[in-house]
Amino acid sequence: MLSHLPILQVILPLLGAPACLILWRPRIAWAFSFFISALAFIISGLLLKQVWQGGEIVYALGGWEAPWGIEYRIDLLNAFLLLIVSGLSTVVLAGARQSVAREIPAEKQTLFYVAWLLCLAGQLGILATGDAFNVFVFLEISSLSTYTLISLSRQREALWAAFQYLIVGTIGATFVLIGIGLMYMMTGTLNMADLAQRLPEVADTRTVFAAYAFIIVGVCLKLALFPLHAWLPNAYTFAPSVVTAFLAATATKVAVYLLIRFSFTVFGKDFSTFDVPLHSIFIGLGLIAVFSASTVAIMQRNIKRAIAYSSVAQIGYMIIGLGLGSVLGLQATLLHLFNHALMKGALFMAMVAMMLRIGGITVDDIAGLGKRMPVTALAFVTGGLSLIGVPLTVGFVSKWYLVSAAFSQGMWLVALLVVLGSLLAVMYIWRLVEIMYFRESPEQAPRGEAPLTVLLPLLLLVLGNIYFGIDTRLPVSVTEAAASSLLVEAYQGVQVGGAK
Amino acid sequence: MELLLDISLLSMLVATAIGIAVSRDLLAAVMLSSIYGLLSANFFVTMDAVDVAFTEASVGAGISPLLMFATLAIVGRFERYPHQRALPALLLVVLTGAMLILATLDIPAFGDPNAPAQTHVAPRFINESGTEIGIPNMVTSVLASYRGFDTFGEVTVVFAAVVGVLALLGSSLPAAGRKLPDTLLQASNHRILRIVSKILVAPIMLFALYVQFHGDYGPGGGFQAGVIFAAAIIIYTMLFGLEAAMKVINVTVLRVLAAFGVLLYGSVGLVAMLNGKNFLDYDALAADPVHGQHYGIIVIELGVGITVAAVMMLIYFAFAGRLIDRSHKS
Numbered sequence: 001m002l003s004h005l006p007i008l009q010v011i012l013p014l015l016g017a018p019a020c021l022i023l024w025r026p027r028i029a030w031a032f033s034f035f036i037s038a039l040a041f042i043i044s045g046l047l048l049k050q051v052w053q054g055g056e057i058v059y060a061l062g063g064w065e066a067p068w069g070i071e072y073r074i075d076l077l078n079a080f081l082l083l084i085v086s087g088l089s090t091v092v093l094a095g096a097r098q099s100v101a102r103e104i105p106a107e108k109q110t111l112f113y114v115a116w117l118l119c120l121a122g123q124l125g126i127l128a129t130g131d132a133f134n135v136f137v138f139l140e141i142s143s144l145s146t147y148t149l150i151s152l153s154r155q156r157e158a159l160w161a162a163f164q165y166l167i168v169g170t171i172g173a174t175f176v177l178i179g180i181g182l183m184y185m186m187t188g189t190l191n192m193a194d195l196a197q198r199l200p201e202v203a204d205t206r207t208v209f210a211a212y213a214f215i216i217v218g219v220c221l222k223l224a225l226f227p228l229h230a231w232l233p234n235a236y237t238f239a240p241s242v243v244t245a246f247l248a249a250t251a252t253k254v255a256v257y258l259l260i261r262f263s264f265t266v267f268g269k270d271f272s273t274f275d276v277p278l279h280s281i282f283i284g285l286g287l288i289a290v291f292s293a294s295t296v297a298i299m300q301r302n303i304k305r306a307i308a309y310s311s312v313a314q315i316g317y318m319i320i321g322l323g324l325g326s327v328l329g330l331q332a333t334l335l336h337l338f339n340h341a342l343m344k345g346a347l348f349m350a351m352v353a354m355m356l357r358i359g360g361i362t363v364d365d366i367a368g369l370g371k372r373m374p375v376t377a378l379a380f381v382t383g384g385l386s387l388i389g390v391p392l393t394v395g396f397v398s399k400w401y402l403v404s405a406a407f408s409q410g411m412w413l414v415a416l417l418v419v420l421g422s423l424l425a426v427m428y429i430w431r432l433v434e435i436m437y438f439r440e441s442p443e444q445a446p447r448g449e450a451p452l453t454v455l456l457p458l459l460l461l462v463l464g465n466i467y468f469g470i471d472t473r474l475p476v477s478v479t480e481a482a483a484s485s486l487l488v489e490a491y492q493g494v495q496v497g498g499a500k
Numbered sequence: 501m502e503l504l505l506d507i508s509l510l511s512m513l514v515a516t517a518i519g520i521a522v523s524r525d526l527l528a529a530v531m532l533s534s535i536y537g538l539l540s541a542n543f544f545v546t547m548d549a550v551d552v553a554f555t556e557a558s559v560g561a562g563i564s565p566l567l568m569f570a571t572l573a574i575v576g577r578f579e580r581y582p583h584q585r586a587l588p589a590l591l592l593v594v595l596t597g598a599m600l601i602l603a604t605l606d607i608p609a610f611g612d613p614n615a616p617a618q619t620h621v622a623p624r625f626i627n628e629s630g631t632e633i634g635i636p637n638m639v640t641s642v643l644a645s646y647r648g649f650d651t652f653g654e655v656t657v658v659f660a661a662v663v664g665v666l667a668l669l670g671s672s673l674p675a676a677g678r679k680l681p682d683t684l685l686q687a688s689n690h691r692i693l694r695i696v697s698k699i700l701v702a703p704i705m706l707f708a709l710y711v712q713f714h715g716d717y718g719p720g721g722g723f724q725a726g727v728i729f730a731a732a733i734i735i736y737t738m739l740f741g742l743e744a745a746m747k748v749i750n751v752t753v754l755r756v757l758a759a760f761g762v763l764l765y766g767s768v769g770l771v772a773m774l775n776g777k778n779f780l781d782y783d784a785l786a787a788d789p790v791h792g793q794h795y796g797i798i799v800i801e802l803g804v805g806i807t808v809a810a811v812m813m814l815i816y817f818a819f820a821g822r823l824i825d826r827s828h829k830s
Contacts, residue, residue, distance in 0.1 A: 007779045014656060015766040018759030021663070061649040063781035067621050070649045111667045118660050125653070137653035141660055148664040159668075178600070185607050188620030198616070210603030 005050070006059040006072040009043045009082060010128055012036050013121035014141075017114050026109035030097045033113040037090040037120060044082040044124075051079045052478070058130070066130065067191035073130030076482035080334065080475075081127050081257050084341050088249040089120050092349065095457035096242040098450075099352045103240045104152050112152050116246070118145035123254045132180045132266065133190045135258065139176065139222075143169045146251065150239040161234035168221055168231045175218030182211035183266075195266050203271050212271070215262050216278070223255035225319060226289035229312045236308035241355045244304065245348035248311055249341040256318050256337060260330070264486045269325075282323030287417050289316030294424035298431065304361045306428055307347050310387060313421065314340050320414065321402050327483045328405035334479035335401055339386070339394035342468065346383035346461035350376050353450035353458060366432070368441030375449050377436050379462045384429035386465040389422050393469040397476075502546060509543045527577045530568045537561030550719045551639040554711075558727045563812055566734055570819035574826065634790040635716040635797065643721070644797040648780045652765050654723075655804050659762050662811040665818050666755070672821035673751045673814075674742050690739075697739050704732040712805045716794070722801040726808025734816045742820055751817060754810045761807025765800045772796075 016036040020029050051057060051074055059072040074082075093116065104112050122142025126135050147169070151162035184190055186207050187198040202208055217228075224232040236244045263269075263278075293312035300306035314336070321333030351361055353376045358365050370377045386393035399422060406415035441447075449455060468475060516536045523529040537560025544553035608615035629641040643651055666673075708729035715721030737745040768780065775784035782796025783789035 004773055004779070011766060011769065011779065014652075015763060015770075017656075017663075018659060018762040021759040022756055022763075060778055061780055062645060063778045063783060064646050068624055069646050105671075107671060108667055111663055111670065114663050115660070115667065118656065118663065121656070131650075133647075134650055134653065137650050137657065140657045141653060144657060144660040144664060148660070148667050151664070152667055182603050182607075185615070185617060188616030188618070188622070198620075205606035207603045207606040210599050213599060214603075 002046075002050075004059075005043050005047050006057055006074050006128055007061065009040055009047065009086075010072075010121055010125045012040055012043075013117045013124065017117040017121065020114045020117055021110065024110050026101075026106065026113070027097075029110045029113040030093075030100070033117050034090070034093045036117060037086065037093050040120065040124065041083075041086040041090045044079070044086045047074055048076075048079040048083050048478070050074075051076055052481075067189045067194040070129065070131040070134050071191065072128045073193065074128060076478055076485060077260065077334070078127045078257065080478050080482060081253060081337065082124060084253060084338055085123050085127065085250045086120070088341050088345050089116075089246060091457045091460055092242055092245045092249070092345065095349060095352060095454040098454060099242050099356055100240070102356060103154060103242075105154070108152055112149065112240075115145040115148040115152070118142070119149060119246075123250055126254055127257060130192045131190055132183065132192055132195060136173065136177050136180060139173050142251075142254070143173060143222075146247065149243045149247075150235050152243075153238055153240045155238050157234070158238035158240075161231075161238040165231045165235045168228075172218045172221030175214045175221070177218075179211045179213075179215035179218065182207050182214065186211070192261070192266050196268060199267060199271070203267075212262075212267055216259070219255055219258045219262065223252055223259065224312055224315060226285050226292065226312060226316065229289070229293070229315075232312060233305055233308045236311065237302060237305040241304075241348070241352040244308075245345060245352055248308070248344040248348050252311065252315055253337045253341060256315075256322075256333065259322065260333070260486070263322075264330075269487055279323045279325045282319045283411075283414060286316040286318075286320035286323060287414070287421075289313055289319070290418070290421040291424065294421060294428065297428040298424065300428075301362050301364075303363065303366060303432055304348075304351055306432070307344070307351075310425065310428065311344060313425070314344070314387075317398070317402060317418065317421075320418065321405065324405050324409060324411070324414075326405060326409060327480075327487050328401065328408055330483040330487060331476075331479045332398060332401035332405045334482060335475055336398040338475045338479070339398045339465075339468070342394050342461060342464045343383050343386040346379060346458065346465055347387065349454075349458045349461055350380040350383060353379075353454050356450045356454060357448060358446050363432075363435050364442065366436055367439040368436070368445070370437035372441055372445060372447035373449050375455060376458070379458050380436070381429075381433055382462045382465060384433065386469070388425045388429055391469075392466060394465050395469070397469060397472050505546055506543070509539055509546065513539050513543065524579050525577065526572055526579060527569075530565050530572060533568070534561050534565035537564070551637075551643075551721075554719045554724050558724045558731075563727045563731055563734075566731065567812075567815060567819065570816055570823070573823050574819065632790075633793045633797075635794065637716055637718060639719075640715050640721060640797065640801075644800055645782060645793055648782075648796075648800065651800070651804070652769070652780070655762055655765055655807050658808055658811050659758060662758055662814050665815045669818040669822050672825045673818055674746055674821045674824065694739050697735050701732050701736050704735075705729060708732065708809075712801065713798070715801055716797060722804025722806075723808055725801075726805040726810075727812060729805070729809040730812030730816070733813055737816070737820065742817075742824065745817075749813070749817075751814065754814050754817075757810035758807055758814060761803040761805070761810065764803035764806065768796055768799050768803075 013036050016033065020032055023029055023032060047057070057074040060066065061070045061072065063069070100109055100112055119142050122138045122145060125138030126142065129135055129138065147162045147166045150165060151159055180190065183195060183199070186202045186205060187195055189195055189198060199208060221228045236248060239247065290313045293309045293316065297306045297309035297313065300309065318333045318336050318340070321329045321336065323329070354366065354369070354373065355361055357373060382393070386395040389395040389399035399418065403415045403418055406412070406418065513536065516532050516539060520529050520532045520536065523532065537556055540560060541553040541557040544556060612618070625638055625642055625646065629638050633641045633645050635641060708725045711720035711728060712722060712725035715725070733745065733749070768782070768785070772781045772784040773779055777784035782793045785792035785795045
């Protein structure tokens with residue numbers, strides 16, 4: 001069974017979703033989806049270990065070898081991301097039951113878990129596959145279920161937010177599909193490794209240039225890269241609390257992965273670095289994203305919206321690392337994928353707890369929260385410190401690698417701006433800290449912590465922020481190897497589970 | 501001759517697309533989009549892509565306009581807000597179009613036998629699929645076996661769509677025993693429509709089954725069959741009312757069927773795994789690999805057909821139920 005791990009990872013949630021719909025009772029649906037997600041998490045851990053010890057794993061679906069069939073191809077990069085996505089899904093799902101029971105009408109709760117499993121399966125499928133068209137199919141699964149998850153909120157605005165995201169996301173997915181079609185026309189293949197071999201021959205055609213452009217713009221729409229980010233703040237603000245925690249921790253990571261995979265594996269470093277001036281564009285857009293989104297975040301009354309804008313800014317940091325185009329820069333991006341999942345997971349999970357107890361998430365609701373919900377408030381502050389990049393948290397690790405990557409290439413201005421961007425984060429986090437600790441609670445405000453089932457996942461995420469800020473061995477060694485294999489070594493795999 | 505056909509089809513496509521874009525009357529726009537689907541289907545036939553044409557005819561010209569009509573019955577026929585003529589949006593669209601034209605400058609000519617799409621993976625599908633899979637329709641071989649996992653993903657997309665619709669409108673699904681007023685069905689007075697459709701419904705269903713099980717030999721398969729089957733039920737419901745349809749249809753069963761089709765497809769893959777092969781390797785289903793392939797394709801196509809048919813009906817009934825909720829309130 002061990003040789004089937006790559007596919008089990010994806011089909012467990014994929015088949016779990018329809019099974020969940022048949023089970024129907026919400027309580028069972030919750031336990032079932034948590035169980036499935038936890039299994040996927042365990043499998044991703046085993047996969048990462050296998051890849052770390054034995055190198056790339058290739059799994060031929062239907063037994064048809066690539067490029068005729070579809071293959072799953074697990075290397076360090078996607079094994080690492082599979083771990084992030086399935087891990088965060090499991091932790092958030094663990095704390096989701098009460099929040100879902102409160103925020104979503106009873107008759108829709110099962111559909112919520114079905115959509116969650118579909119979304120998880122879609123994201124894992126995008127990560128695991130080595131086939132460009134298969135990426136599109138699973139992108140559709142994850143996108144459709146994401147729109148559903150957002151629209152399930154009780155707030156009427158969520159419908160509009162989901163619709164806005166649906167339009168933008170569909171355009172993005174269509175662009176990706178156009179790009180894949182153009183690549184197929186020029187190479188006759190859909191397999192990523194095969195594309196990587198065959199694209200260089202036709203790299204100087206306008207068709208391949210257009211294919212790259214369509215794919216990059218399409219992925220950047222899903223990524224919410226400035227200036228294509230307009231859908232994100234609404235979607236995150238109005239979605240049910242646990243959905244925001246899940247999406248913020250995983251969805252953008254998958255989009256960044258696609259950007260890396262298409263740029264460095266499929267088109268190759270030479271094409272995306274020399275033929276297209278993409279790197280300076282990425283650095284520029286990343287910096288604008290950091291400054292504009294952080295500034296907007298300072299002025300928000302709804303703290304969920306403030307942290308959503310901060311996500312746009314954090315995506316900026318990831319893109320800057322990518323734009324540097326060096327092993328160190330790419331490593332900084334990959335580290336930030338992991339670390340940002342931890343910090344946003346912790347921050348939005350703290351908001352799940354707040355919504356559960358006080359039912360609102362504006363600055364007035366959280367006044368004096370330090371006294372009313374001390375543990376949750378402290379967790380929020382720790383997540384905030386990590387977001388700023390204070391030493392001993394994961395945020396510091398990412399910033400450190402990003403700044404040193406910029407320095408090592410002599411881009412001291414970029415390094416300086418990255419540090420200045422953190423000062424803006426200090427401003428929007430400090431403002432919230434001040435409200436929580438130095439303002440009086442409104443009269444008759446609800447007090448008391450959220451139940452343990454919510455607090456434990458929250459504390460786990462907060463501890464993760466601190467633990468991986470001190471003991472950085474796992475993420476640093478994995479990302480280092482992944483980054484250098486992407487940029488230095490060739491793309492080749494070990495076949496498992498025999499093909500014909 | 502073919503050039504003339506292409507030119508006339510394409511210019512009609514352009515004209516229809518412009519018509520859809522400028523029309524303020526949404527009913528007209530939906531009619532035009534149905535015509536657009538039919539024209540594209542014709543265009544695909546001239547390109548010898550009959551399977552794609554069949555799908556486009558049944559989905560683009562058939563079921564999606566039906567569902568859009570159901571939507572219009574809820575939201576009204578005319579746009580409530582005037583068009584906003586946004587210059588930046590127009591510029592973006594022009595830019596995208598220019599990019600697409602740029603992309604076509606270097607592509608191989610249409611039908612070029614030396615194009616990469618013809619010379620790289622395609623020869624194996626053409627030369628070997630007869631011995632490896634053993635069914636005459638190569639398109640089905642690629643879709644259901646060589647790239648069967650993509651098709652599994654597509655069925656899941658259809659399933660994800662119904663999960664979304666149920667999440668938004670599920671509470672309006674008509675349930676058996678609930679009193680359903682048929683005030684909204686003006687069509688019920690049209691005797692000719694009713695008689696013609698009564699004659700047609702049974703042959704349409706029979707045709708759906710033919711398309712379902714003949715997909716290995718000719719154009720067709722689960723997607724088209726499911727859509728056609730659902731269309732028969734939907735037409736019947738439109739003319740004879742929801743209450744009549746609810747006598748034979750149970751929405752809970754439909755919901756289970758929608759999930760069951762996906763599970764059926766996946767279970768074929770799981771059986772292959774339990775027999776020691778990779779996921780969806782149909783060779784493992786029988787002693788003779790070609791037989792295995794054949795069994796596998798029949799079962800997965802059935803899964804596709806069941807899910808697609810159940811999903812289309814569920815979406816329609818959710819819309820129709822919503823309409824009735826509305827007319828109750830007003």
